[in-house]
Amino acid sequence: MESSAASQPSVMRHIEYDRFGDRDVLTLSESPIPQPAEGQVLVRLHGAGLNPIDWKTRKGLGFAARQIESHLPWTPGYDAAGEIVAVAEDVTTLAPGDRVMGMIGFPAGGGAYAEYAVAAADELAIVPDELDLVTAAGIPLAALTAWQGLFEVARLEPGQKVLVHAGAGGVGHFAVQFALARGAHVIATASAANRDFLAELGVHEVIDYHTTDVVDECYGLDVVLDLVGGETGKRSLHTLGETGVLVTIPTVTADDIVSEAEAMGLRAHGMTVRPDAFHLDEIAELIEGAEVKVHIDQSFPLDQASAAHEKLEGGHVRGKLVLDCR
Template sequence: MRAVVFDAPGGPDVLHEASLEVPSPVLSEVLVRVVAAGVNPIDAKTRGGSGVFSALSLPATPGFDFSGVVVRAPYETHPFPPGTPVFGMAAFPRTGGTYAEYAVVPSLSLARRPASLSHVEAAGVPLAALTAWGLVVETAHAHEGQRMLIHAGAGGVGHFAVQLAAYFGAHVTTTGSARNAAWLRDLGASVVIDRESTRFEDVVGEVDVVIDLVGEASDRTGSRSLSVLRRGGLYVIVPSGSWPGYADAAAAAGLRATHYKVIPDGDALATVARLLESGSIRVFVDRVFDLADAAAAHAELERGHTRGKLVLRVSDD
């Protein structure tokens, strides 16, 4: 099968095509033919030598999420028989990633692809939407009247987080660029703060929850966020490596704090699928690259101006 691999950590140019054996599923795993694969910041971090690099055996095929078609199921009456259009997350880095024509996937990490979405659109959903679900629904418990600040609302995780928080009734404030302001309001944000011209702490007021998708490495976003939380409020950071001392800083300010890592839960993904089918939330794919152009996709991702998601087209539908 065609796949994209890297033999050593480095910049986007270390990614190259290779011919690999089709993987074989074991026990409850499903073999899927990958039609499209999502491109995520964790992919670029791992390729660069951080992220989940320490768990890899090189050469490695990156990629966590996908949309495709089941080729082989564990048994005849399995919920996802051969021919079923599915989307979900592979067990990368324990197994090969999704920048390949075939991948083995745990059954519990799958859901049926929403019929209203193409494979390219669906491939942009799993990791980003499940991260947003875990942040907004399972951790912050978004509800009517809650005041939530979401940093980087226009990104892959961010654009789902804004929509889910608004769907569950929270008053959403988000930071982003001026070019994305109208789009973010259309997604459900009540207030959009231009991060390039306005210090969010000067205008946001007091909030109950901060979801920080930026971290301390960029303009001290994390520590500045603590100043806008009410006493006892919740600070949730995703890039926790950028601020090892976040928990102590929050505790000293009388705040709760946690980091978050995505859980590849097929049941939660099926709920997300129903929200997508109903039009309650939507995915935005900014650009689509062919599998052979994975290096260009990573270079684009690392420029930091992506609206929504980047996706690789791996094979024909």
């Protein structure tokens, strides 16, 4: 194992829970720093991104909870950014000192709510020099969800019209920027408070979902990226053109929306994000070229993970929330 010259402490702080439940199950613990196994690296984390799957899993909801329920206590967090301090002997693509980010340990491993974490080398991408590592932690899962939803599933092309629901949120604020970078005409739903934020990102039309039904404003769309689900997803089917496609992200309502689309003779797909370092490299290039910005709504110290989850569960986060793990 190759490691950086600076001596590492032997113990780290991390957040864990030993049962599913409310925010009070999140506890700050100390454990030995893990060592990288074959194909892995050890990262000294600067930041961990928060995502809705974090609080849903903590409550015992969804597919990730089923995978970890017999392996508690568990350290949550899939979004990690930091500096590599050690690599396994078989890892040749990364080295100690590299600044990296990635979606790690998905779905059963997790581990990013910590001062150190091991990650598979092929889950990680190099962070652009001008981006600080706490901010970089807000990128992986949300940006990959937006990227894969738009370009792999919906196959968005330049010149097409796309509607992004919850355009100011974690996934949404990446999705609108990726679609704009691809040359699409971008419409987004948001609250009135986020209109200016989305306009600054370059969104062509912002629809206030409190006052306006998208069906009254949109028709003949090529792509809808539904980040809300439920009735919003079903209503949005009426905005599609004959060859349009709706991609819905919330898994709990995806089957219903896909069934309704089939009944209407339309196309809709659910999707689950997956780690992909090549996609992250492409995303990093857009950030490096100033075509995409990462917006951090708020940063919390590691020991305030409970407060971070409180804000996360409340919804209406503009961009991303992150934990500062330093």
